[in-house]
Amino acid sequence: MPKEILVSVETDETRVSLLEDGELSEVYIERPVSQRVAGSIYKGRVENVLPGMQAAFVDIGLERNAFLYVDDALPLGEEEDDAVDDGRRPTIKDLLHEKQEVVVQVAKEPIGSKGARVTRQATLPGRYLVMMPMVDYVGVSRRISDDAERERLRGLANDLRPQGTGLIVRTAAEGRQEADLKRDIEFLTRLWGRVQSRAKVSRAPSLLHRDLGLVFRVVRDSFSDDVQRFVVDNRHEYERILDILDVMDPALKERVSLHAGKRPLFETAGIEEEIDKALKRRIWLKCGGHLVLDQTEALTVIDVNTGKYVGTTNLADTVLKTNLEAAQEIARQLRLRDIGGIIIIDFIDMEVPQHRHRVLEALQEALRLDRTKAHVLGITHLGLVEMTRKKVRQGLDEFLQRPCPYCEGRGRVLSEETMYRKVRREIKRILRSSSGEAILVEVHPSVAALLIGAGGANLREMERETGRTIYVRGSDECHLEDMNLRALGTRDEVAARALPVQPGQVMELRVEEPHVSNLWDGIARVEGYVIDIEGAGKRVGEKVKVEITRAFRTYAKAKIV
Numbered sequence: 001m002p003k004e005i006l007v008s009v010e011t012d013e014t015r016v017s018l019l020e021d022g023e024l025s026e027v028y029i030e031r032p033v034s035q036r037v038a039g040s041i042y043k044g045r046v047e048n049v050l051p052g053m054q055a056a057f058v059d060i061g062l063e064r065n066a067f068l069y070v071d072d073a074l075p076l077g078e079e080e081d082d083a084v085d086d087g088r089r090p091t092i093k094d095l096l097h098e099k100q101e102v103v104v105q106v107a108k109e110p111i112g113s114k115g116a117r118v119t120r121q122a123t124l125p126g127r128y129l130v131m132m133p134m135v136d137y138v139g140v141s142r143r144i145s146d147d148a149e150r151e152r153l154r155g156l157a158n159d160l161r162p163q164g165t166g167l168i169v170r171t172a173a174e175g176r177q178e179a180d181l182k183r184d185i186e187f188l189t190r191l192w193g194r195v196q197s198r199a200k201v202s203r204a205p206s207l208l209h210r211d212l213g214l215v216f217r218v219v220r221d222s223f224s225d226d227v228q229r230f231v232v233d234n235r236h237e238y239e240r241i242l243d244i245l246d247v248m249d250p251a252l253k254e255r256v257s258l259h260a261g262k263r264p265l266f267e268t269a270g271i272e273e274e275i276d277k278a279l280k281r282r283i284w285l286k287c288g289g290h291l292v293l294d295q296t297e298a299l300t301v302i303d304v305n306t307g308k309y310v311g312t313t314n315l316a317d318t319v320l321k322t323n324l325e326a327a328q329e330i331a332r333q334l335r336l337r338d339i340g341g342i343i344i345i346d347f348i349d350m351e352v353p354q355h356r357h358r359v360l361e362a363l364q365e366a367l368r369l370d371r372t373k374a375h376v377l378g379i380t381h382l383g384l385v386e387m388t389r390k391k392v393r394q395g396l397d398e399f400l401q402r403p404c405p406y407c408e409g410r411g412r413v414l415s416e417e418t419m420y421r422k423v424r425r426e427i428k429r430i431l432r433s434s435s436g437e438a439i440l441v442e443v444h445p446s447v448a449a450l451l452i453g454a455g456g457a458n459l460r461e462m463e464r465e466t467g468r469t470i471y472v473r474g475s476d477e478c479h480l481e482d483m484n485l486r487a488l489g490t491r492d493e494v495a496a497r498a499l500p501v502q503p504g505q506v507m508e509l510r511v512e513e514p515h516v517s518n519l520w521d522g523i524a525r526v527e528g529y530v531i532d533i534e535g536a537g538k539r540v541g542e543k544v545k546v547e548i549t550r551a552f553r554t555y556a557k558a559k560i561v
Contacts, residue, residue, distance in 0.1 A: 001020050002020070002022070003018065003226055004018075004228060004231070005017070005227055005231070006231050006269055007230075007232040007233065007234075007237065008233050008264065008271075009215075009233060012032060013029065014215060015027065015029050016215070016218050018222060019269075024278075025332055025369070027336060028218065030213065036109065037062065037106045037110070038106050038211065039105065039211030041104070041195055042104055042205060042206065042208060043102075043198075043202050043203075043208055044059055044060040044066065044205050045205055046059075046098055046099060046101075047098065048065075049093060049096050049097060051091065051093055053092075054069065054070040055067060057115070058118060060106075060204075060205045061205035066116040067114070068096075068120075069117070070095065072120060072121060073095045073120055074090060074095055101204040103120065103195075105118060105119055105123070107392075108391070108392050108393070109392065111391070111393070111398070112398070121134060126184040126188050127184055127220050127248045128169070129173065129185060130168040131185070131189070132165070132167065135165075135166030137166050138158050138167050138169070139166075139168040140153055140154050140169045141168070141171045144174050153173055156178055156181055160181055162185070162189060169181075194209070195208050195209045215240070215241065219241055220248070223252060227255065229255060229257070230256045231256075231258075232256070233258070233264070238258045241256055278333070278337055283333060284307070285325045285329055287325050288307050291329060291330065291333070293333065295339065295395075298341055298342060299341065299344065300341065300342070301343075301345075301346070302343065303346045304323060304326040304345070304347045305348070306318060306319070316352055316355065319349070319355070320359070323348055324358065324362050330345060331363060331369070336396065338372075339389060339395055340389050340392065340395070341389070342388055344384050344385070345385040346383075347385060360385065363376060363385065364376050372389060373389070373390045374388065374390070406479055406480075413481055416450060416480070423441065423483045424462060426483060427462065428465070430485065430488065437469060437489070437491045438471065438488075438493075440473065440488075440494050440497055441471070441472055442474075442486050443474060443475070443483050443484075444478050444482070446480070447483075456554055469494065469495075469553075471498035486498075499529070499553075500526045501526055501556050502548060502551060503549060503551055504548065505547070505548045507546060508543055508544070508545050509526070509546055510541070510544075511523070511533060514540060515537060522535075522536030522537050522539055529555070529556070530554065530556070531548070532556070533560065534558070534560070535560060536560060545560065546560055547559055547561045
């Protein structure tokens with residue numbers, strides 16, 4: 001499968017996109033204010049030990065304390081030294097105590113309201129190997145399928161590894177020689193030595209080692225022989241990548257190029273548009289069907305629909321084709337949006353068992369391209385596909401968006417009718433507890449229209465019920481769910497605040513629309529207050545000079561001068 005890596009570097013943001021067969025599959029973004037901490041090593045101080053949770057909270061200098069679970073609290077290889085006398089498995093209180101200083105590595109980024117998850121079982125990734133300083137074994141990536149190659153690499157790693165140190169051979173090591181692996185081991189050994197030296201002299205909380213920047217990580221982890229093109233739009237970063245490859249893999253340097261076009265790299269390649277699409281709830285399929293994707297904190301639900309696709313033969317084939325394409329797109333969207341946790345997929349119902357089996361196989365096959373661990377559990381009795389995907393960092397939507405301050409993440413707001421009744425009750429409540437003769441409230445124009453009613457009927461009814469004078473002003477700057485109390489007092493005081501124009505006043509206004517029932521007249525607005533301009537019905541969009549002839553509580557009349 002042809003792959004490309006595109007890197008866009010700006011002053012305050014670096015973005016990397018991975019394309020497979022010309023389609024965007026993964027996006028990584030790094031900003032100074034939200035710098036990645038996963039993989040970084042800290043010297044921390046234990047703040048709380050919680051036996052009921054078998055965990056501890058560790059201060060590592062971040063905004064929130066990190067979470068250390070009991071299984072991660074014991075460095076691998078120290079089981080015998082730390083085992084309790086009766087031979088049972090150590091508890092969190094056996095392993096840690098408050099104010100204890102520990103060296104930990106961030107295994108999972110802080111997400112939402114949760115702090116980082118940390119472990120004492122440090123790992124240091126290189127180009128071809130991952131060093132595990134606290135274990136004593138060699139593993140080989142499962143993605144290397146050739147048995148003879150696996151054994152060759154295992155043997156090389158065993159011969160080269162320092163005593164008492166564990167290694168995992170990465171997929172990129174396939175076909176590499178002893179010298180390549182040796183360079184990796186020497187680099188990682190020096191790096192771990194620096195971490196240990198800093199740990200001896202540093203006071204907690206302190207950073208001992210920060211994982212390398214985004215571009216370096218991409219070169220190390222993703223740039224391999226199956227990547228045809230690596231394009232970067234910044235000369236400094238371009239030269240830095242070539243320097244890195246001089247050490248890591250000089251043969252790949254010829255695939256790196258500097259973007260020289262006038263248009264930005266991501267715009268030229270259509271990446272900006274794809275990122276925008278990745279934030280939408282609805283995803284269209286090429287066949288005409290679509291997915292609807294809804295995310296909560298713990299669960300993601302994906303619904304598959306035929307949409308515009310009606311097929312050409314029969315219903316079963318139409319459903320199968322839609323579901324097969326959906327399976328491919330779902331796997332891509334999970335990677336692109338970096339969705340983790342529990343995932344429920346509601347494919348279109350399939351009557352034929354073989355069709356269900358084919359769709360499940362297609363989903364599993366597409367997920368093999370995903371470097372993040374995903375597990376498909378199967379189809380439930382309700383016909384839903386259950387799966388999980390490891391969550392290690394913020395998803396794309398969490399990184400680029402924030403919850404709506406109005407709906408607080410619900411994705412819905414009160415309807416105009418609901419808000420109209422709510423404001424009406426609020427006006428009555430305020431007037432019951434006040435001696436004011438009149439009140440002025442400001443609301444969204446659509447809510448104001450309902451409060452006033454046809455010909456002012458609703459407003460007159462409220463005034464009859466309360467015995468007070470009520471002014472309502474519509475404002476486009478007022479949110480649908482807001483009501484602003486602008487004035488409360490005597491009739492003269494409130495009237496002076498309520499009417500933004502006075503009879504005899506001359507002003508220039510833009511005609512916004514024709515009058516709804518008298519097309520001869522045009523409508524303009526001042527602070528949401530309606531101005532009915534005689535004879536301006538055909539001048540919509542123009543600015544006209546007018547004189548206010550009469551002013552009422554809900555609107556004013558004007559003529560062109």
